[in-house]
Amino acid sequence: MANKRIAIIGAGPAGLMAAEVLSQYDYEIDVFEQKPSAARKFLMAGKTGLxxxxxxxxxxxxxxxxxxxxxxxxxxxxxxxxxxxxxxxxxxxxxxxxxxxxxxxEMKAAPLLRAWLKRLAEQQVKFFYRHRCINLQGTTLTLENQNNQSSETFTQQYDAVVLACGAVSWSQLGSDGTWQQWMDQSSIEPFQASNAGVLHTWSAFMESCFGEPLKRINAWVEPSQVTHGDIVITHYGLESGVIYKLGRDLREQQKQGKSLNLFLDLLPDVELTQLVKKLQASKKQSLTNIWR
Ligand SMILES: Cc1cc2nc3c(=O)[nH]c(=O)nc-3n(C[C@H](O)[C@H](O)[C@H](O)COP(=O)(O)OP(=O)(O)OC[C@H]3O[C@@H](n4cnc5c(N)ncnc54)[C@H](O)[C@@H]3O)c2cc1C
Structure with missing residues (x-):
């Protein structure tokens, strides 16, 4: 007989990892997931190379x-x-x-997820799909079972509840942020975008560059450190892991009402004096050609 009963709400990677760690102890673990299957966002992440x-x-x-x-x-x-x-x-x-x-x-999430769920089942973790948690009071859950085209509402008491319901992006995959209603608002921080690109209106001159990467550049936002990598020019601005990494400092500038300054060094391996020399007009090439 297990010594404590624990409910985990959400079968995304956070919920599955909580189940993995807790199942090593003498606990009975129930995972409730509102979707018909586990970790839909994780599978989506695997589509673009996990x-x-x-x-x-x-x-x-x-x-x-x-x-x-x-x-x-x-x-x-x-x-x-x-x-x-x-x-x-x-x-x-x-x-x-x-x-x-x-x-x-394999770059995909599906084989990893399959093996993970199999192992969790072997560790006696129980999964309840199509079970949406609609309220939480202390450690008492109100659940809606959406099986068989009808729904049934019931409550269950646990010794502990782990909320692993995700944030609010890609809500069609399950994480809709409903859980915020069950919390004392002063105990949670308001959501803010984490991986956010930069919006910028380009001149028509830049149209031919849309979709093109800026390779091996340096980027920084004062006071952050220089980040090295690639950035993609999009029709609406800039995207890439380098931009996401600078997001926190960009947000901070915005919060302080400052204008957003993002610095890019497109040729970080070339000394300034060398660059100036390269950009001088010569007899062999016109200035337009050199700049191109
Ligand atoms: C296109 C894309 C690409 C990505 N690429 C990567 C990547 O390469 N690497 C990486 O690390 N991350 C990537 N991510 C992010 C990654 O998928 C998420 O960070 C991760 O899924 C978050 O895990 P989580 O368990 O916290 O939340 P989620 O995966 O959102 O899981 C939360 C689960 O809780 C369930 N739930 C919510 N509320 C309730 C409720 N009331 N009752 C019952 N169930 C509920 C939801 O249905 C959902 O299944 C990508 C995301 C996207 C969309």
Whole structure:
């Protein structure tokens, strides 16, 4: 007989990892998921080549998060090496790409998810799909079972409840943010976009560049450190992991009512004096050609 009963709301990667850790103790674990199957957003992430983590040193990696100091003890425990070993334990080989990111060799999320769910079932974790949590009072859940074209509402009491309901992006995949209503508003921080591109109105001159990458450039927002990588020019502005990394400082400038200044060095490997020399008109080439 298990000693405590724990409910986990949401079968995305956060809920599954909570189930994985808690199932190593003498707990009875029920996972409630409102969708007909688990981790739909994770599967969507796998469609574009699943980047599972980053292999850079922890001191550098942790800076990618807001509240880095608060998160550090957790991230330290489950660092990149741990994640690669964990994947291996599920039969999924991984590799570190040239960008330092860790990918499953197959690039997809589905094989990893299948193996993960199988192992959790073997660890006696119970899954209840089409079960939407509609209220939470202390550790009492009100659940709506949407099976068989009808819905049935019931309540259940647990010893502890883990909310792993996701944020509010891509709500069609399940994470609609309803859980915020069950919380004391002063105990949660308002949501803000995390991976956000930059909106910028380009002149017509730039149209031929839409979709083109700016390769191996340096980018920074004062006072952040220089970030190196690629940025894609889109019809509405700029996108890429480099831009996402600078998002926090850009948001901060906006909050302070400052104008947003994003600095780009398109040729970071070329000295300024060298560049000036290269851009001088010569007898061989017109200035227009040189600039092109
Ligand atoms: C296109 C795309 C590409 C991405 N690429 C990557 C990538 O390469 N690498 C990476 O690390 N991340 C990537 N992500 C982000 C990643 O998918 C998310 O960070 C991750 O899924 C978040 O996990 P989560 O468990 O916190 O939330 P979610 O995955 O959103 O899971 C929350 C679950 O809770 C359920 N739920 C919510 N409310 C209730 C309720 N009231 N009752 C019952 N169930 C409920 C939802 O149905 C959902 O299944 C990508 C996302 C997208 C959309």
């Amino acid at each position: 980047n599972i983590s980053h292999a850079e040193p922890l001191a550098q990696f942790i800076e990618r998060y807001d509240h880095a100091e608060w998160l550090k003890p957790w991230v330290e425990k489950w660092d990149a090496v741990w994640i690669q070993n964990w994947m291996k334990g599920l039969g999924i080989d991984s590799y570190v790409g040239s960008s330092g990111r860790i990918f499953p060799v």
